[in-house]
Amino acid sequence: MKISPDITLVFQIVNFLVLIFLMNVVIYKPIRRILSERKATVAGLSGDIDGFRAGAAERGKALEAGIAKARAEGAVKKDALAAEAAQKEKELLAEINAKAAAELAALKARIEGEAAGARKELEAEIAVFATAIGEKILGRTLQ
Numbered sequence: 001m002k003i004s005p006d007i008t009l010v011f012q013i014v015n016f017l018v019l020i021f022l023m024n025v026v027i028y029k030p031i032r033r034i035l036s037e038r039k040a041t042v043a044g045l046s047g048d049i050d051g052f053r054a055g056a057a058e059r060g061k062a063l064e065a066g067i068a069k070a071r072a073e074g075a076v077k078k079d080a081l082a083a084e085a086a087q088k089e090k091e092l093l094a095e096i097n098a099k100a101a102a103e104l105a106a107l108k109a110r111i112e113g114e115a116a117g118a119r120k121e122l123e124a125e126i127a128v129f130a131t132a133i134g135e136k137i138l139g140r141t142l143q
Helices: 007-138
Strands: none
Touching: none
16 A cells, blocks of 8 residues: 555645644633633632731731730739739728727726726725724724
């Protein structure tokens, strides 16, 4: 069998070129377009992922900073409340001590008054007691 170039060879070449053109238009271009769209989508999603990670890191740092700030403010408020409580305690103790001193002074004055009254009563009765003791010691009445 011998290959002879004739008109069918030209038809075959034209047919081959038309098929390549049609396959390119119908199959290859849509597939390439879909692949390029997928590549762009993947690249966009990858960028979004990186953006979300960066945003999450920033929000994490902001949250940690907020927590640190809140702790610092809480410590300041705690110290202020502790100082206020200590001042209030000092005021209450001073008030209680003042009341106790006043009550002690009043009690001392009352005791001194009672002692003075008892002394006056005893001084008034000294003569009677002296006479009674003298009578007991001497065994006779004294006048």
